Amino acid sequence: MTANQLPVVLITGATSGFGLATAQKFAAHGYPLIITGRREERLQTLCEELSKLTQVFYYSLDVRNSDAVSEFVQAIPNDFKQIGILVNNAGLALGAEPADQASLKDWHTMIDTNVTGLVNITHSLLPILREQKTASIINLASIAANWPYPGSHVYGASKAFVAQFSRNLRSDFAGTGIRVTSLEPGLAESEFSLVRFNGDQEKYAQIYDGTNAIQPEDIANIIFWIAEQPAHININSLEVMPTSQAWNPLKVVKQ
Structure with a gap:
């Protein structure tokens, strides 16, 4: 397949973390890119970097605004x-x-962004994808869509929406050539977690110290692999953890 036959890849939230690494991965393989995010200076810098490898169009966008x-x-x-590949990456925790100590404003922001x-972006692009x-x-999505944990409340619920929305889209478009995946x-x-902790570097470091956590490049490799599967293959959902992470026994509170 020659470069001009490759589908355009649209990535939301491309200025950091998974989105940035994914943009770099597809660009390295010659895919034309549309990259969006709220931080225009970062988008412009990334566009200049990736334009050495492929065609890039960037647009400063807040996906919450329909x-x-x-x-x-x-x-x-x-x-x-x-546009043949849409990577809905924009999201935050x-x-x-x-829950009783959480900010209602934070809850609304997570719902507005993650849901x-x-x-907004999916509905607007479906005519093009079709x-x-x-x-x-x-x-x-996130493993928080599948497994509850303290402090996840609205974040986990919003990602459960993403996972179920993905399955429902998959049902709607069965047989059309549109594939839908929920990656969890x-x-x-990544910077995602630093945002969650309001820029607290010490708390951020404590979470990841000694964990050998997943890196943005790991997720970019998985996204690329999903997109590169033959057209008759749909990866419905894919949950991935670092080998250092697993499930604990169910919590039991004794009275």
């Missing part, structure tokens, strides 16, 4: 209209306190 998403889709140049933002002979939607990482070391 009007802005619609404007973005209209602004995509004709050369980038053949805020706080790890028990509403993903819905035009392709084959297309892939890869949604970044466990303990991963």
Whole structure:
């Protein structure tokens, strides 16, 4: 397959973590890219870096704003209209306190980003994806979608939405050539976690010290592998943890 036959890859939240590593991975293999995020300076720098490897279009975007998403889709140049891979990576976690101590504003921000933002971008791009002979939607969920843990409350619930939304899309588009995957990482070391702890470097370091956690490049490799599967293969969901992470016995509280 020559470079001009490769589908365009659209990645949300491309300025750091999984999104950044994924953009670099696809660019290294010559895929044309559309990269979005809220931090325009970072997007511009990344665009300059990746443009040495492939064609890149960047757009500063807050996926929570449905009007802005619609404007973005209209602004995509004709050369980038053949979007065949959508990586819904934009998302965040805020706080790890028990629910009664959590900020309602943080809850709303997580829902607006992880749920509403993903819905906005997916709905706006479905007409383009349906035009392709084959297309892939890869949604970044989390093991928090499958396993409860203290302090996960709204974050875990929002990622459960992502996982179920992925399955429902898969049902809607069975037989159409559109593939849908819910990718569910466990303990991963990236700026994502630093945001969750409000920039607290000490708390961040304590979480990851000695864990050999998943790195953004690991997730980028998995996303690339999913996208590169033959057209008749759909990876429905994929849960991945570092080997240092597993499940504990169920919690029992004695009275």
